[in-house]
Amino acid sequence: LLVSLCVAVIACMSWITITASLDRNVIRAGNGLWPDPWFQATLMDAYFAFLTFFVWVAYKEKSWLARGAWLVAILLLGNFAMSAYVLWQLSKIDQFTWEALLLRREHLQRLSQDPV
Helix, strand or coil: CHHHHHHHHHHHHHHHHHHHHHHCCHHHHHHHHCCCHHHHHHHHHHHHHHHHHHHHHHHHCCCHHHHHHHHHHHHHHCHHHHHHHHHHHHHCCCCCCHHHHHCCHHHHHHHHHCCC
16 A cells, blocks of 8 residues: 555656646746745745655664765655655565564664563
8 A cells, every 4th residue: 555655656746747847847937936925835844844754764774875865865856755765665674564664673673572
């Protein structure tokens, strides 16, 4: 289900991005849209969501280089990069659990050894 969602996001974002690009380029569109307060609010909402998602990415990735690369990808590509990251994380899991997806491998191992 999660794989289907990520693939659907990439497909829909590809469709709408191509459609919008055929209409006009992003710079020209932004010049006309920027003065609109609702555009600014929507853009701010999207970028705060990107940064919130990146907090999880920064937790999952151990290297500063990987963290920086994913931050740039998320800020430039948005949901394309976010869906790709989730798909990549899913591909690394043998048996799906939410814990396996969300936690670092060493934290997952510690969790399974810790009697509650």
